[in-house]
Each structure stands twice: as structure tokens, then as C-alpha cells.
Amino acid sequence: MASRSFYSFWSVMVVCALVIATAVYLSVTNGVFDISLLDVVKTLLRINPVPDYDLVIFEFRLPRIVLGLLVGYALGVAGAVVQGVTRNGLADPGILGINAGAGMMVVLFMFLLRGQLDMQGTLSVMAMPMFGLVGGLAAAGLILILARRGGKIDPQRLVLVGIAMSLGFGAATLYFSLKMNPQDFEMAVVWLSGSIYSANWRFVLAVLPWIILIPPLLWTRASKLDLLQLEDTSAISVGLAVERERLLLLIGSVALVAASVSVSGSIGFVGLIAPHMARRLVGLSHRYILPVSGVVGMAMVVVGDLIGKTVFAPAQLAVGIVISVIGVPYFVYLLIRARA
Template identity: 55%
Template sequence: MPNRKQNTRFIIVGSIGIAFTLLIFYFSLTSGTYPLTTSETFRTLFGIDHISNHELVIFEFRMPRIVIGALVGLALGIVGAILQGITKNDLADPGILGIQSAVGLAVVLYMFIAQGNINGMSSFGIVGMSVWGWIGGMVAASLLFVLSRYRGELDPKRLILVGIALNAGFGALTLFISLKMNPHDFEMATVWLSGSIYSASWQQIISMLPWIIFIIPVLIWKAPILNILQLHEVAIIGLGVRANRERMILLVGSVGLISASVIVSGSISFVGLLAPHITRRLVGIHHQHIIPISGIVGVILVLTGDWIGKTIFAPAELPVGIVISIIGVPYFIYLLIRKSRKVT
């Protein structure tokens, strides 16, 4: 259990993280191709002024985009911490395990069959995407469990290798199906798969909220179990913990969050990898602290990446997934080098 000093550090880091999140929220709300002053923004936000152009920009374009970015960052940050805990591997994230690719494949397949369009997607279309995405994620999770078992137990190392293979396979199938789409849908699918939240809507937020509300409390509640799962398998059995059952619960919950995120934002890579690493440096190794702070760090990463993508390159926009990948790839290489040095 965390001691008093660690709890105090957790509270301080969490408070600073929330404050920084609010700061990024402010910058994202006031900046863009349609400039708004701080006064105009807050007077419109709190209903003091009723200027139609300001209300359109804030409530229909910027607010949904910010809220979606925050929810996606929260989900991916928490899932990254869960998956790294399950696999006991610091390089695990939703993309590497193939779950994001499976959800992306399912949604692209849905778009191909239904001739869907990401822009202006109806509520029925979003629900359909959610169902297909969750099914795709569960298929990937089932394959992970079946192919990663060794002598009846889930082998964390084999889980990573199987995940990498599944990721490559699902990615190839996604590319094949997208090439069969009509040009307009192909263009939209390509932008979506690169990781973008520019077409965020309140319907997408509503579709994502139930996953966030019901799954995240369960994952946080399971944090002490995740601490135990870091021990040797013999010690876990000695403590009376059913390791496979607990890993299954954590993985199914993670699939739900990944599915909800990919459906509204596409495959945003490296958030689940970076957030837990940054968090462990800040608050230590206890998952009671790692899981919520990873969520906050994930929010900061996505909102900051989206703000950079829409302001630095204005009037053009760079998808948030590409911005985070520019940061994530060098860090991933650094982690690989550091891990190889530890082994040698």
C-alpha cells in the first residue's frame, strides 16, 4: 500500500495535472482560425452574450473537439497503464497489442458495407460503429488470450509477440478493405485512421460516455489486484489471486475503452505508451496512483497534440495522431535502447 508521502505526492501531481489540463482547455477554446478574445469566449460560454457566430464556433466546433480529446486521452492513458501492468512489459500499449488495429478494421469494414461517411454521422451510425468496434476489439482480445496461453496460464511475454503479429495482420486487412472503398470514403477513412478529432460532435461524446462512466471505476477498483499481478506467478497463486480471471476482467475493460476511443478518434498511437512512463516517474509504482494520473497525462498529451496540430500549421491542420507520433517514435526508440542495455 502507498505510504503517506506517496499519497501526498499523488495529490500534488494530480492537482498540477488538472491545472495544466484547464490551461490547455483555455488555449484550445480561444485559439483557431476564427479568433476569439478571452472576454468573448467566457461571455459566450456562460450565456451572457448570444452572438450566433461565437456560439457556433464554441459549442459546435471547439467544445466537442476538446471534450472528445479529453475523453480519448483519459481512456488511452488508463488503458496503457492497465496493459503494461497485465503484461509486465513497459513497451505494451493498445497499438502494439493489435487491439486498436482490430477496432479500426471493424469500423472500416462497417463503413465499407454501410457506405458510411465519418462527417455528419447519424446517431444510428455511431451506435453501429460502436457495436462493430467493440466486436472487433473482443475478437482481438480473444485471439490474444487463446494464442498467448502457455501450460494453461497467460504468458505476458507471448502476449506481446502475439499482439505485434495481430497488429500487422489487422493493419494489412484494413488497408486492403480501404482500397476497395469509393474515393470519398477512402479519403475520410485515411484521415480518421491517422488519428483525428477534428470532426468531433456531441453525438460522439454521448456514445463514448457510458464506456467511460462504467468501465473506468472498475479498472481503478482493480488497481490493488494489478499490483499483485506484478509479482511472480508462484507468489500470485500463494496469495490466492486467480490471475487469469483478473487479467481477463482487466483486458475486457481495456477493450471497451479502446473501442470507444478508436470509434471517435481513429488510432491515436503512443498515448498509452507515453502516459504510464511519465506517470511512474512522477508518482511511483503503485497502480492506485498510476491509473488515474496516467489518465490525466493522457488528456494533456491529446489536448496539447491537437492544439499544436491546429495552430502551428494553420490554416492547415495536422491530425493529433501524427503530432503525438512525432513525439512518440523517438521516445519508443529510447525505451528500446534502454531496455536492451538493462538486459545486457
């Protein structure tokens, strides 16, 4: 069984890598200004560099692609952890209001410091994930408190409380947005829709340390996450500190979500769909689910961004909207299946 899961794991990783490579190739070479693959390779290897190609590839396309890959990976891993911690296949950082809590704090950051900091500057970009972390942790804490029934987390109550919290944080976000001047309001609205087309290398550097540090730490606790799928009494009987592990895992997932939201806005449904696909493809072991969820999330975001900028050209549709168009029917399907 283990060898079968191992084989499935590497098969899925190879297929996802091919999908990602294809999407990256199309994203780099196609657009308003088409560039051949040979010219892309020459530009990357600095062979007879052309200033126009340098500008398009290094300033516009590569930051957008790299940021999409990092955000997709973070959201996929975070979604798998949240579903594992809550033992609820319908749980998702976006549906549970964690995205909304992080987003509200980032918009509050924009609102309070408008005119004082360059929102594209290094200081602002580096500080926003910390504000997002505070909002995400606050949202997660409130949700876990309100979702308890009889001292245990009720899965159905968790989804209902999460939706209510998401609406509440969304209303607060809208209030702060409307208090902004028109220019800042427009920037906030575009950001909230889940967009990476304003990506730059500072955004990449802001989220990169979180991606490097947190997913490996979560992966080392994959066996603990497997034990959390048992009833609390059973997990405690085998020596697991249930509440501590649940808290640590939740903090890690919220940190990933906060970092992602701070640079790309709220991209929903990646954390819902990616873990479901991972479980279907590689089984129930979180040792395999976590990395596969991350890679599937990468593929979802980079393909969604490609669709948003090519299918609707010359207009561009935010990747968050593209993924939501796919995610909403999938969520309804999961609800119907859960009731059945």
C-alpha cells in the first residue's frame, strides 16, 4: 500500500510539473507582446540581451508567474492543513473567513497608513504579511471558539460560523475601503479580487521566506496531522497533545494564508479544491497530501492566471475570479455529496 502511494505521489508530481511547465511557457511567450521561446532562452541566459525583452520578461511576466506559483503552493498546503485540523472536507481558509480576516487587516493597514507609505515600497510589502497574520489568527481563533459544541468542534457548525465570519470581515473591509480616497479604493478593490497582475520582485521577496520556512515545518508534523483524523480521545490515548498540535498547525496555515493574501489578495477555493484532488490521487497520508496539495495549488493559480489574461484579452480577469468560477460549482457539488 505504501509503495502504491509512493508511486502515485511521484506520478502526480510529474504530471503537475508538466502542467505547470506548459502554463509557464505559454505565460512567458504569449501576451500583448509575443516572444519566441528562443528569445526567452537568450534573454534568460543573457545572450545578446534586448532591452524590450528584458523589460517584458523580468519586470512583468516572470514576477507574476513566480508569485502565482508561490501563492498557489501556500494556499494548497494551508488548505490541506485546515481540512486536516478540522476533520472537515468542506473547510477552506477562504470559506472559513481566514482569508477575510487577513484581508481586512491588510486593508486596515492601507487605510491607516495611506499617504504615509508607498504601498509598493519594500517596508509596506514586508509589513503587510504581519498585519495579515494578526487578522487571520483572530479570525481562526473566533471561528474555533464559536464552532465548539459540547467541548468539540462541530464540522457543520464550523462551516456556518466561517461563512458568517467571512461576511462580517467582508463588511468591515468594505467600510474601510469606502473611507479611502478614490485612487486607494481602486487599488484595494483590484487587490481584494485576488489579483497578481501587479506583481513585482518585492512581492516575491516578501512571501518567499514564509514559503521556505513554514511548509517544511508543517510537513514534519504530517504524522501528527494523520493522528488528528482520529477522535480526540483516541489521539490522546496514543500520546498526542491534541490541542497543542492543532494550535501549532493552525498557526502555520494561517501564516501561509496571511502571507499570500498580503501580496495577492483573496484567492478563494484553491485551499478547498487542491486537498480534495490530492486525497483522491495519493490517498489519506498527509505525508503525501501536503506536497501534492501545494503543487496542485501552484498549477491552479498559474493556469487560472493564464486563462484570465489570454481568454479575455485585451482585458484581464483577476485569477481569483477565474478560480471562483470553477470553485463555486465544485463547492456546491461537495455540499450535495456531504449531505448524501
